[in-house]
Amino acid sequence: MEEKEIPKAVISRLPKYYRYLGILMDEGVERVSSADLSRHMHATASQIRQDLNHFGGFGQQGYGYNVKYLYESIGKILGLDRGYTMIIVGAGRIGMAVASYTRFEKRGFKVIGIFDRRPENHRGENAGGIEVRGMDELPAFLRQNKPDIAALTMPSEGAAMVTPILIEGGVKGIWNFSHMDLEVPEDVTIQDVHLSESLMELGYRMNHPSGGQKTSGRRQES
Amino acid sequence: MEEKEIPKAVISRLPKYYRYLGILMDEGVERVSSADLSRHMHATASQIRQDLNHFGGFGQQGYGYNVKYLYESIGKILGLDRGYTMIIVGAGRIGMAVASYTRFEKRGFKVIGIFDRRPENHRGENAGGIEVRGMDELPAFLRQNKPDIAALTMPSEGAAMVTPILIEGGVKGIWNFSHMDLEVPEDVTIQDVHLSESLMELGYRMNHPSGGQKTSGRRQES
DNA sequence: TAGATTGTTAATCGATTAACAATC
DNA sequence: TAGATTGTTAATCGATTAACAATC
Numbered sequence: 001m002e003e004k005e006i007p008k009a010v011i012s013r014l015p016k017y018y019r020y021l022g023i024l025m026d027e028g029v030e031r032v033s034s035a036d037l038s039r040h041m042h043a044t045a046s047q048i049r050q051d052l053n054h055f056g057g058f059g060q061q062g063y064g065y066n067v068k069y070l071y072e073s074i075g076k077i078l079g080l081d082r083g084y085t086m087i088i089v090g091a092g093r094i095g096m097a098v099a100s101y102t103r104f105e106k107r108g109f110k111v112i113g114i115f116d117r118r119p120e121n122h123r124g125e126n127a128g129g130i131e132v133r134g135m136d137e138l139p140a141f142l143r144q145n146k147p148d149i150a151a152l153t154m155p156s157e158g159a160a161m162v163t164p165i166l167i168e169g170g171v172k173g174i175w176n177f178s179h180m181d182l183e184v185p186e187d188v189t190i191q192d193v194h195l196s197e198s199l200m201e202l203g204y205r206m207n208h209p210s211g212g213q214k215t216s217g218r219r220q221e222s
Numbered sequence: 223m224e225e226k227e228i229p230k231a232v233i234s235r236l237p238k239y240y241r242y243l244g245i246l247m248d249e250g251v252e253r254v255s256s257a258d259l260s261r262h263m264h265a266t267a268s269q270i271r272q273d274l275n276h277f278g279g280f281g282q283q284g285y286g287y288n289v290k291y292l293y294e295s296i297g298k299i300l301g302l303d304r305g306y307t308m309i310i311v312g313a314g315r316i317g318m319a320v321a322s323y324t325r326f327e328k329r330g331f332k333v334i335g336i337f338d339r340r341p342e343n344h345r346g347e348n349a350g351g352i353e354v355r356g357m358d359e360l361p362a363f364l365r366q367n368k369p370d371i372a373a374l375t376m377p378s379e380g381a382a383m384v385t386p387i388l389i390e391g392g393v394k395g396i397w398n399f400s401h402m403d404l405e406v407p408e409d410v411t412i413q414d415v416h417l418s419e420s421l422m423e424l425g426y427r428m429n430h431p432s433g434g435q436k437t438s439g440r441r442q443e444s
Numbered sequence: 445t446a447g448a449t450t451g452t453t454a455a456t457c458g459a460t461t462a463a464c465a466a467t468c
Numbered sequence: 469t470a471g472a473t474t475g476t477t478a479a480t481c482g483a484t485t486a487a488c489a490a491t492c
Contacts, residue, residue, distance in 0.1 A: 015422040019418075033448085033449060034449075042403075047483090052450095052451095053450090062449050062450075084425060093322060098417075104421060107418060107422065108425070149428075172428055175421060175424055181263075191423060193415075194238075197241065198237075198397070198415055199329070199397060200329065201234055202413035204301060205413065208228070208233075231459060257473080266461060268463090269461075271475070272476085275474090283472075
């Protein structure tokens with residue numbers, strides 16, 4: 001299904017398409033044109049057609065796109081049908097937030113373990129029904145359960161220390177909430193979530209209004 | 223201080239420069255060249271010089287950049303010296319994580335209020351020492367305290383309902399953790415943090431290794 | 445068939461990299 | 469001064485938009 005090489009910009013838009021198509025499906029909408037989509041997402045119809053065509057023709061001339069088919073196709077492209085397993089390393093507030101966020105599971109990301117330096121602080125806490133384990137159990141857990149992904153929700157220093165253990169244990173994707181830029185081998189994928197950088201960017205943009213905002217209030221109808 | 227029109231791509235890199243320069247400062251490093259910076263950030267020296275020059279010349283030929291001066295200059299460009307006030311709407315796990323994240327305050331973002339539909343569930347919780355208030359108190363609080371920013375950490379439906387209240391109350395920036403794309407007037411800035419989209423992107427990238435990863439393991443020394 | 449809308453090529457725009465003269 | 473490294477212009481690359489023929 002994968003063609004040559006998909007531009008980064010396209011990939012980062014796929015989840016947004018997926019989310020919006022999910023909403024349309026829930027509303028019972030059966031077909032949608034690139035022009036319809038462009039109205040509700042912040043993109044031109046041309047860009048949407050261009051984007052989707054990187055993966056082959058999902059649409060039909062004169063008709064548009066079948067919502068359900070497109071939704072499922074994008075889901076497959078994103079690999080949501082693969083059933084990833086994920087652990088969370090760091091049971092602080094962000095870690096617990098990720099853990100209890102059940103929607104991830106619906107999207108094919110299943111949390112199978114949570115680890116913390118001080119598991120005794122979390123006895124009896126309900127994080128999606130999963131018990132918080134001690135960090136010392138991590139290596140054995142990795143060997144036995146081979147999780148695909150680790151969400152790193154610890155302070156920077158801890159994150160840098162844990163990373164080699166995760167890699168040694170075969171983790172192939174790291175969802176990094178720490179402030180550290182992790183250095184990993186080629187076959188490990190890092191996805192950074194730098195919240196304070198996001199907030200600083202907001203601060204900047206508030207003071208420097210530009211013609212076209214990332215998410216603007218404009219919207220033409222029909 | 224602001225020149226013509228700074229490219230979006232540059233803006234989104236500023237917080238990263240800022241963070242890295244902060245580390246260098248803590249290490250006591252006094253000067254740094256664009257080549258040094260390029261080695262540790264994932265960018266070419268040329269890009270770094272190009273980026274910084276949008277704001278005027280911070281460097282000196284034959285010497286490089288003064289770390290402290292550059293750090294402070296970028297801080298000013300980002301407006302971190304303005305002392306933003308922020309409220310948090312939604313005292314779920316993510317909301318409380320944001321609330322208790324004291325580093326924001328050091329960066330000039332001060333949390334002055336937390337609101338939740340059910341404040342009674344949060345009696346006695348310590349979120350950076352701020353009490354969780356009921357949603358009914360929000361309009362009056364906005365009038366009195368005029369916060370600059372609201373972090374929206376509620377489920378989508380709630381977020382869409384609260385947004386008009388925030389705008390009516392004079393909030394100029396919304397840090398949006400909900401899954402909704404909010405529609406706001408031109409003078410209000412939205413910064414989205416879509417965690418599940420980030421996770422889906424990770425899933426995709428794990429299965430489609432590309433030559434140049436966003437954060438790769440490569441790094442040449444000197 | 446006529447109308448609608450895609451798929452796809454070409455044109456434009458923006459961002460990154462390369463190169464080098466200016467200058468500390 | 470000689471060496472280093474910026475500031476800045478030019479060249480390349482990539483992403484977006486426009487246009488339209490193909491086709492349902």
